[in-house]
Amino acid sequence: MHTSPTTARGQHALVLVALCFALLAALPSLSLAQSPPEPSRKSLEDFCRPASSNKYAACSFLLRGGCSDASKPYCNTLAMYNALCAFDNPPDAPCKAYTDYCAAAGNEGKCAEPANKAWPQWVNSTMFQHQVFRMCNVHNMEGCDRCAKPAMLPTTPLAQLDPCDSLATYVIMCKAMPDMTACGFPWKPMCRNLAKSNEVFPNICAASALTDDNGDDGTGLGSSHGNHGAGSGSGSGTGDNPFEFEIPPMRMYFHQDINDLLLFRAWVTRTHFQYWMATIGVFVASFGFSAWVWTIRRVWIPKLNVKLAAVNLHIEGTIGYADARAHLPASQTTLPLNTTDAGVAGVGAGSRTSLIVKREALIAARAALLVVELAWSYTLMLIAMAFNLGWIAAFLLGAFAGNMVFNRDAPAPPKQQMGVGQVGEDSARVSEDGKDGMMRQATCC
Structure with missing residues (x-):
């Protein structure tokens, strides 16, 4: 069977169209x-x-x-x-x-x-x-x-x-x-x-x-x-x-920044208000330290020292009776030589023990005051080591103001302190409240 040229050309055209569509479909892939x-x-x-x-x-x-x-x-x-x-x-x-x-x-x-x-x-x-x-x-x-x-x-x-x-x-x-x-x-x-x-x-x-x-x-x-x-x-x-x-980073150099840390991890100033409150606090702490030092060194510690001296005199009077007998008034020299320390001057053993306890308490109180001073001073040092210029200025200004207010008088010349019971010397005996006069006790060999 023979196909006409027209039919053959039509078939070829269809094949070409199909190939074109197949090629177009394959192009995206x-x-x-x-x-x-x-x-x-x-x-x-x-x-x-x-x-x-x-x-x-x-x-x-x-x-x-x-x-x-x-x-x-x-x-x-x-x-x-x-x-x-x-x-x-x-x-x-x-x-x-x-x-x-x-x-x-x-x-x-x-x-x-x-x-x-x-x-x-x-x-x-x-x-x-x-x-x-x-x-x-x-x-x-x-x-x-x-x-x-x-x-x-x-x-x-x-x-x-x-x-x-x-x-x-x-x-x-x-x-x-x-x-x-x-x-x-x-x-x-x-x-x-x-x-x-x-x-x-x-x-x-x-x-x-x-x-x-x-x-x-x-x-x-x-x-x-x-x-x-x-x-x-x-x-x-x-x-x-x-x-x-x-928290802000540690800066070991002088700087000025409101975002800083003051002593404790939780104490971070992040606003101007917080920073200025902290600055005022530094000033108050520095001023207060000057007041504290003046008070304990000019008032409290001297009073404690007076009481301590009085207690020591009482304790010295209850020990070493045989040596102290020569210094007693004539009316008391008839006391038997075998009198024990516990019975001297009417002070019993319990009283002597209480005096020793009181002496240690006075020493501990004096030490506690000085430890507070030490801790306070190191706290101020740590504040200064924040290297924040505002806080350093507040610290120095507080110290200046404190000394201007509390340290106005020239200190009195130091008095020679006499040892209690030292041979050839005078020793002061002061009542426990520190307000009575002094009674000199002559001692010699």
């Missing part, structure tokens, strides 16, 4: 295979949101370090994937989509662009945690409690890291003590690689990170840092912002 879509930022955020992902430095940077705004430097989706996958590459992370995308033809250059790479000088989570270990090994400072067992080695595997927020812990410790060697890398180089980094990422960079140092890279590994792509750490900080201390 071919295009997808050749160029995978850019990995989703939502997938990355979903991976980082659980507490189990707090240990990854990239997750900490993304959700809490100020990188939630994708328009910031090093914060776009590809840069965040690079920070997570190229440095830590956790097995359960959505890194395959990122790897496939960058491996696709035409995307290699896009993934290699500086804007799509991690923050320069970025390291893996293990290195951040290892630097925490180094700092805490030198000085058990505020923040060390966040990482119970930080990585001892920069090669510690991800699975063996302490579940703490390595990045946040490292950053807050460096912000508190920026001159520590471990802060020389990567904290300072990271912040110096970005103009106004302390304004772009205030949670991470501080003005102290931009100052010059001695050039030590802070790794403890020499100039070569090796491969930064294995390791991580976990946990979250305390409070809403894990990149900030609950």
Whole structure:
């Protein structure tokens, strides 16, 4: 059977149309295979949101370090994937989509662009945690409690890291003590690689990170840092912002700031009102110390000394009767020589014991007054060691005012104190209330 040329041409046309439709249907799948879509930022955020992902430095940077705004430097989706996958590459992370995308033809250059790479000088989570270990090994400072067992080695595997927020812990410790060697890398180089980094990422960079140092890279590994792509750490900080201390950092230099700590962890001034109340309190404490010193040294301790001298005279009169007999009035020399100490001058054993107890109580009272003075003075010293200029000024002004009010008279010249019962000397006997006159008792050999 022969087909006509017209029929044959029609069949060929139908075949060509079918092939065209088949090709058009296959084009999307071919295009997808050749160029995978850019990995989703939502997938990355979903991976980082659980507490189990707090240990990854990239997750900490993304959700809490100020990188939630994708328009910031090093914060776009590809840069965040690079920070997570190229440095830590956790097995359960959505890194395959990122790897496939960058491996696709035409995307290699896009993934290699500086804007799509991690923050320069970025390291893996293990290195951040290892630097925490180094700092805490030198000085058990505020923040060390966040990482119970930080990585001892920069090669510690991800699975063996302490579940703490390595990045946040490292950053807050460096912000508190920026001159520590471990802060020389990567904290300072990271912040110096970005103009106004302390304004772009205030949670991470501080003005102290931009100052010059001695050039030590802070790794403890020499100039070569090796491969930064294995390791991580976990946990979250305390409070809403894990990149900030609950208390202000320790500053061992003179400064003026209303946000400061006064003596106790709970005493943190955060407002102008709190700061000025604390400043007034420092003034009152300093003024009160001057009043206390004047009172105990010019009033209380002299009274205690007078009472103590009187008690000692009574005690001396009840012991050593055979030696003291020669100094008794003639009317009493008829007392038998074997009179015991307990019976001298009508003072029984119980009375002598009570006198000794009273003497020790007077000595203890005098010691307690001086201990209070010592504790008060050291408290003022600790206030001054906060190095807050406002509080130091209040402390000095309070001391000045206190001395102006209480220390107005020139001290009397010291009087020679006579020993009780010393041969060839006079000893003063004063009644217990310290107000009666003195009765001289002549003693000689």
